[in-house]
Amino acid sequence: MEERVIKVAMMGLGTVGTGVYKVLKNQQEDMVPKLGARVELKKILVRNLEKAAAKVDDPSILTNSFEEIANDPEIDIVIEVMGGKQPAMNYILACLDAGKNVVTANKDLVASEGKKLLAAAKRNGKDFLYEASVAGGIPIIRPIKQCLAGNHITEIIGIFNGTTNFILTKMTQEGMEFDEALRLAQDLGYAEADPTSDVEGLDAGRKVAILASAAFNSRVTFEDVYTEGIAKITATDIRYAKEMGCDIKLLGVAKDTPEGIEVRVHPMLIDSSHPLASVNDSYNAVFVTGDAVQDTMFYGRGEGELPTASAIVGDVYDIVRNILWDCCGRIGCTCYRDRPIKRVGEISSRYFVRMQIENRYGTLASVASVFGNNQVSIAQMVQKRVNGTVAEIVVITDQVKERHFMDAMKILGGMSIIKEISSVIRVYG
Numbered sequence: 001m002e003e004r005v006i007k008v009a010m011m012g013l014g015t016v017g018t019g020v021y022k023v024l025k026n027q028q029e030d031m032v033p034k035l036g037a038r039v040e041l042k043k044i045l046v047r048n049l050e051k052a053a054a055k056v057d058d059p060s061i062l063t064n065s066f067e068e069i070a071n072d073p074e075i076d077i078v079i080e081v082m083g084g085k086q087p088a089m090n091y092i093l094a095c096l097d098a099g100k101n102v103v104t105a106n107k108d109l110v111a112s113e114g115k116k117l118l119a120a121a122k123r124n125g126k127d128f129l130y131e132a133s134v135a136g137g138i139p140i141i142r143p144i145k146q147c148l149a150g151n152h153i154t155e156i157i158g159i160f161n162g163t164t165n166f167i168l169t170k171m172t173q174e175g176m177e178f179d180e181a182l183r184l185a186q187d188l189g190y191a192e193a194d195p196t197s198d199v200e201g202l203d204a205g206r207k208v209a210i211l212a213s214a215a216f217n218s219r220v221t222f223e224d225v226y227t228e229g230i231a232k233i234t235a236t237d238i239r240y241a242k243e244m245g246c247d248i249k250l251l252g253v254a255k256d257t258p259e260g261i262e263v264r265v266h267p268m269l270i271d272s273s274h275p276l277a278s279v280n281d282s283y284n285a286v287f288v289t290g291d292a293v294q295d296t297m298f299y300g301r302g303e304g305e306l307p308t309a310s311a312i313v314g315d316v317y318d319i320v321r322n323i324l325w326d327c328c329g330r331i332g333c334t335c336y337r338d339r340p341i342k343r344v345g346e347i348s349s350r351y352f353v354r355m356q357i358e359n360r361y362g363t364l365a366s367v368a369s370v371f372g373n374n375q376v377s378i379a380q381m382v383q384k385r386v387n388g389t390v391a392e393i394v395v396i397t398d399q400v401k402e403r404h405f406m407d408a409m410k411i412l413g414g415m416s417i418i419k420e421i422s423s424v425i426r427v428y429g
Helices: 015-026 028-035 049-052 065-069 088-097 108-124 142-148 162-174 178-187 202-216 236-245 305-324 363-374 400-411
Strands: 005-011 038-045 075-080 101-104 154-157 246-257 258-270 283-291 294-301 348-358 378-387 390-397 418-427
Touching: 005 015, 005 065, 005 305, 015 028, 015 038, 015 305, 028 038, 028 305, 038 049, 038 065, 038 088, 038 305, 065 088, 065 390, 075 088, 075 305, 088 101, 101 305, 108 202, 142 202, 142 258, 154 202, 162 236, 162 246, 162 283, 202 246, 202 258, 202 378, 236 246, 236 348, 236 418, 348 363, 348 400, 363 400, 390 418, 400 418
Parallel strands: 005 038, 005 075, 075 101, 258 418
Antiparallel strands: 154 246, 154 283, 246 258, 283 294, 348 390, 348 418, 378 390
16 A cells, blocks of 8 residues: 655744654654654744754755645645744634644643634634643643543642742752742753743643633633742742641642632642642643542653654644544534633632731730631741741631632731731642
């Protein structure tokens, strides 16, 4: 039989695109026995032809014209690794409408426009796959949509950003403050020159939106996710957490509750015995709870050139098999429910609060009274350090709705006996 060739185009040849090129090249000998066909990279869309030529063996496959890809009937699969919302959005829609399957790693786009893109894929009977948009090389979208489809998933909690996890690891293990750990992350290439998306929780928030949509079968967008970063976390907070048997991690949390879906990203104290507490450096991990499977954890390199390329090529292979068996579009959008999103004020958490207060008789009683009057129950209160007329206390609350807790904090912040509210961090569990 004549060998079947599936022709592929790629849009973008940056870090991830270069990784995809390398993985496809390294897989050449195994493609036919694995797939029953060979994947041929026919075109790569780039901005600068001269610069890109140094990255490929055959510069003739490079183009700066999108139409060469969109209008080529031989190209069955298009890989989008350009990043950004535009022109990537228009290009992907045009490719789907031209009868091409699409693979993307674009979390910004999927988190905000996933519904529109999946609808276009369904309309055209094509695949739109995006495994690489969440947790890089860690398989998680496909397991949720396929392997765990027999579950009602109730919670996803995870470490979704390697940069922030590296920073918090250095703060925990070496006593660094945030600014010092961030500079180290930038020097080592873990953090961008502008680290805002990572350290403010925006990158993780997009991933949580994508996962929540897949897990809870109801559309969640990035705009629905409450995000808070790690810039205010201090080495002192981490020391207190350790004394309490906890670690501080930037966690993404998604829960399907009777009142609606909770989706949030923020620093949290998590018990040191929890599997996520031992996930360090630039590694990511996703903890999934389902009614049948109970608890499962997916762990590995969450980002980078080759881990992300691994997920992209896995999606390409999935589509190749669908093409060979004429079943493209068999797994598309799984959002058949319309669940409300819980407002952050209605979400219940425990809280760690570190405050500097006047060191005099009655101050602790006044603090406890404010909490009690706002439905905040104190589980633990510790006073360890005194500096003249100022004492440092740490309060751990029981579960409380955020709006009640924030009412209490607003009152405390205006009291003369409270010299500083140094830290407010949620506690998992």
